[in-house]
Amino acid sequence: MSGFAQRYWASLTDTDITSLDQLIEQGRSRDGSLWRRYLVSLLDVPMTRTTVRETEQAKSEPSVSGERPASTAFYALETTIDVGVAAQSPRRWWRGTSMALATLLVIVTAFGAARLLLPAPRPASPSTSVTAGYHTVKDPAGYTVAVPRGWTRKQKQGEQTPVVYYNSPDDGRQLLFFEAAESSPMASLSLAENDPGYGYSHLPGYKALHRASGADWAELTYRYDDKDSGTLQVIDHRFRAADGNVYATRASSPASLPLVLIREPLDIAVRSFCPSHAVCT
Known part of the structure; x- marks a missing residue:
């Protein structure tokens, strides 16, 4: 530490201490002010000496005393800080960034080309087909239903609603539809079987084969002897529709x-049955 720096420090601290170590120790005192402790932190940093040679004019023109001018010395703080890893140069940083951007551009371009070249997936459309050999008809009685192709339609007027028949042209099979008046499928089927005048149980050769029911349906399988067609087998299914x-x-x-x-x-x-004024799923 130069004598000038020591005198400057002594003027700031109002001390006569001339030793650099003593100056630093005095400034580090815990009861010292913050600005003193800050100056001491600067004194702890190594100082380098830089000498500036006399100018060319001073070389050619001697001083009045005939002596060459003395060189001027400046003291600067050592600013090199070791952080363990050398800082990356700006050019190297830009080169790495450029490489990353170029790679990203290639990926985006390739993805866009693939979207253009490959066919886009088509959304699945709801199927409107029915089982092979069947077709859906809009029956004039007020509903749509899938029936076998080639079967012929016939309609008769029942006691309260129309009764629709679809008949096979070659083997004697038949489908029959009508709207029931009862409040529930089970009540409707029970009346059809046990009605005193027209119930199934009064048919010649009647025999119940199977019964089944659910929350909104009831079913009876039976057979009986018809005077024109011989012994027939029947499945009677009553159900609550979407309406x-x-x-x-x-x-x-x-x-x-x-x-x-x-x-x-x-x-x-039954699965395809839908009243015309109802929404069916």
């Missing part, structure tokens, strides 16, 4: 045919 009303679907065939031949068209008819 809240009760409907009857009855499938029949000669008893010589497998029961499945009337079970299939009955099930398809």
Whole structure:
């Protein structure tokens, strides 16, 4: 530390201390003010000496005393700080950033090209097809229903509503539809079986084969002897449709045919049945 710096420090601290170590120790005192402690932190940093040679004019023109001018010395703080890793040069940083941007541009371009070249997936459209061999008809009685292709339609007037028949042209099978007047499927089926004048139980050769029911449906499988067609097998299914009303679907065939031949068209008819003024899913 130069004598000038020591004198400057002594003028600031009002001390006569001339030793650099003593000056630093005095400034580090815990009861010292903050500005003193800040100056001491500067004194702890190594100082480098830089000498500036005399100018060319001073070389050629000697001083009045004939002596060459003395060199001027400046003291500067050492500012090199070791952080363990050399800082990346601006050019190297820009080169790395440029490489990353170029890579990103290539990826985006390739992705866009793939979107243009590859066919876009098409959204699935709701299927409107029905089981092979069947077609959906809008029946004039007020509903849509899927029935076997080639079957012929016939309609008769019932006691309260129309009764619609779809008949097979070659094997005696038949589908029958009508709207029931009862409040529930079970009540409607029970009346159809046990009505004193027209119930199934009064038919010649009547025999109940199977009964089943659910929350909004009831079903009875039976057989009886018809005077014109011989022994017939019947599945009578009563159900509540989407409009809240009760409907009857009855499938029949000669008893010589497998029961499945009337079970299939009955099930398809019930699943597809929808009143014209209702919304069905």
